[in-house]
Amino acid sequence: MTEILSPLPGTFYHKAAPDKPPFKTQGDAVAVGDVIGLIEVMKSFIDVQADAAGKFVRYVANNEAAVMAGDPLAEVA
Amino acid sequence: MAIKVVKPGLSTTVQDLGRPGYYHIGIPISGGMDRFALRAANLLVGNPEGAAVLEASFLGPQLEFTADATVAVTGAELSPKVDGVERPTWTSFPVKKGQALSFAFLKGGARAYIAVSGGVDVPLVLGSRSTYTLGALGGFKGRKLEAGDELRLGEGAGASGRIVPPALRRGPAAPAVLRMMPGLYWHRITEAAGQHFFADTWKVAPEADRIGYRFRGGRPLEFVPREPPFGAGSDPSNIVDACYPYGSVQVPSGAEPIVLHRDAVSGGGYFMIGTVISADLDLIGQLQPHAPASFACVTMEQALAARHERQKQLAEIRALF
Numbered sequence: 001m002t003e004i005l006s007p008l009p010g011t012f013y014h015k016a017a018p019d020k021p022p023f024k025t026q027g028d029a030v031a032v033g034d035v036i037g038l039i040e041v042m043k044s045f046i047d048v049q050a051d052a053a054g055k056f057v058r059y060v061a062n063n064e065a066a067v068m069a070g071d072p073l074a075e076v077a
Numbered sequence: 078m079a080i081k082v083v084k085p086g087l088s089t090t091v092q093d094l095g096r097p098g099y100y101h102i103g104i105p106i107s108g109g110m111d112r113f114a115l116r117a118a119n120l121l122v123g124n125p126e127g128a129a130v131l132e133a134s135f136l137g138p139q140l141e142f143t144a145d146a147t148v149a150v151t152g153a154e155l156s157p158k159v160d161g162v163e164r165p166t167w168t169s170f171p172v173k174k175g176q177a178l179s180f181a182f183l184k185g186g187a188r189a190y191i192a193v194s195g196g197v198d199v200p201l202v203l204g205s206r207s208t209y210t211l212g213a214l215g216g217f218k219g220r221k222l223e224a225g226d227e228l229r230l231g232e233g234a235g236a237s238g239r240i241v242p243p244a245l246r247r248g249p250a251a252p253a254v255l256r257m258m259p260g261l262y263w264h265r266i267t268e269a270a271g272q273h274f275f276a277d278t279w280k281v282a283p284e285a286d287r288i289g290y291r292f293r294g295g296r297p298l299e300f301v302p303r304e305p306p307f308g309a310g311s312d313p314s315n316i317v318d319a320c321y322p323y324g325s326v327q328v329p330s331g332a333e334p335i336v337l338h339r340d341a342v343s344g345g346g347y348f349m350i351g352t353v354i355s356a357d358l359d360l361i362g363q364l365q366p367h368a369p370a371s372f373a374c375v376t377m378e379q380a381l382a383a384r385h386e387r388q389k390q391l392a393e394i395r396a397l398f
Contacts, residue, residue: 008087008135008183009365011283041135041366042088042286066367069135069183 002052003060003072010041012048012073014063022063024056030076037073052076080146080193082226083177084139091197091216091228092190094127095339096205105341106323107207107215110188110287110362113247114152116391118192120398121149121169123236128196129206131222133189135365137180138222142172147194147235151246153186153363167241186248186363194235197228209340211288236398245394249360252278252369255336255353257326258380262316262348266331270299274334274350275374282333283366287340290361291333292370298331298350309346316348324353326372334372336361356383 006012014022014037023036030036030050037048037059057075061067082089092115095108109115109132116126131138137155149169150157157164158179164170166189172178180189199206199217208216217226263271277295285291300313309315314330321327321337327347328334336353338361353361354375364370375383 005182009187009367010135011366041283043284044087046087068365 001057002054002076004036004048004050004052004074004076006039006048006061006067006069006071006073008039008041008046008069009067010039010046012061012063012065012067013038013040013045014059022059024074026056026058028056030054030056039067048073050076079143079230080228081141081143082138082222082224082228083141085222085224085226086133086138087136088134089138089222090132090208090210091129091199092132092207093129093205095207096203096209096215099203100343103343104203104212104214105209105339105343107209107287107339108205109190110339111152111190111359113359113387113391114188114190115192117167117241117394118149118151118190119196120394121151121167121239121241122147122192122194123398124192124194124196124233128192128231129199130193130197131191133180133191135183135187137189139177139179141177142174144174144230146172146230147237148172148178149192149239151190151192151241153189154184155186155189156181156184157191167246169235169237169239171235171237183365187365188362193230195231195233198231199228211340239398241394241397245390247359247390249363249368252371253360253364254371254373255357255361256375256380256383257351257353257372258375258377260325260349260351263350265300265303265313265348266350267299267301270331274298275372278369278371279334281364281366281368281370285364285366287338289335289337289341290364291335293333295334298328300331314348315346318344318346319349320344321349322352324355324358325349326351326353338362354380354383356380356387
């Protein structure tokens with residue numbers, strides 16, 4: 001099991017827009033560089049990219065959660 | 078001598094102590110949001126205090142050096158790594174030609190100041206190397222750094238192994254307390270609203286940036302009823318347009334206070350509840366999104382004493398080197 005960590009503080013989103021599906025759901029294949037979520041900070045949205053490949057297990061941080069740099073966001077196995 | 082930008086980070090800009098003297102025509106001072114940390118970083122590498130450095134917000138850049146240099150990182154707890162080996166913050170260290178400078182995850186604070194011996198050599202614009210991104214002015218091509226940029230450095234060998242001892246470092250407490258002097262428009266809110274403003278705990282909104290730091294989470298302000306003066310709008314937080322000082326706290330519609338910072342807009346039509354004192358502006362630059370903060374009411378005498386205290390702390394660092 002590998003955790004994908006937040007590279008910076010901000011607000012974490014599972015979806016590209018409120019009416020869009022989450023970037024990943026359980027069982028999805030994850031490749032290095034895949035976008036798994038967004039962090040909003042300073043009026044910008046920054047892609048969170050997977051730094052490990054495998055199968056998506058779950059989001060650890062909730063949608064719209066306030067996160068710190070280094071907080072776990074999701075699990076990949 | 079040069080630095081190649083491999084990865085720029087989130088928002089990394091060239092900043093010095095800023096561009097005073099043009100605010101009346103709408104060009105803000107810009108410069109490092111945490112001037113104390115910027116000065117300390119320069120002193121650590123043997124630069125003049127106001128040399129241009131890199132200000133990195135939340136996420137460190139990845140840089141490749143094409144010449145030997147001395148580097149120091151102050152401000153946020155964003156640990157530098159030379160070819161992957163971690164170095165301490167608030168300490169000067171050598172980086173050899175061909176080596177890479179990268180950063181660990183942010184552990185505290187919000188903005189790191191990366192000083193390099195010789196200083197970052199970009200053209201002076203209106204007397205400063207600072208970047209004002211909103212006006213596309215100064216710094217490196219008037220913008221934040223991008224991958225592939227190459228920065229020139231000034232002359233200077235630097236001095237490795239210098240340390241600012243922990244007692245002389247400065248960062249915000251949690252929750253941060255921002256000292257503020259009530260302003261000309263204080264009479265516009267009710268007495269109860271004034272009490273709530275100082276009593277409530279606010280949180281930094283994620284959209285806070287170099288222009289202004291927005292806070293939310295406190296109770297909305299209640300205004301004293303009035304007939305809107307000619308030229309002001311109908312919203313109770315509107316005023317006839319006025320100048321906005323650095324540190325001034327505007328509260329549009331009484332909902333979310335915004336503290337204007339180094340890239341401030343120079344004027345407008347929102348009432349200002351007061352002004353955060355100059356000694357605490359540096360601390361704002363180190364607040365992360367969602368960080369708790371409160372405002373404390375101070376007098377002019379207390380504000381001047383706080384400024385004096387900060388100058389003393391800086392003098393102690395100067396005396397070390």
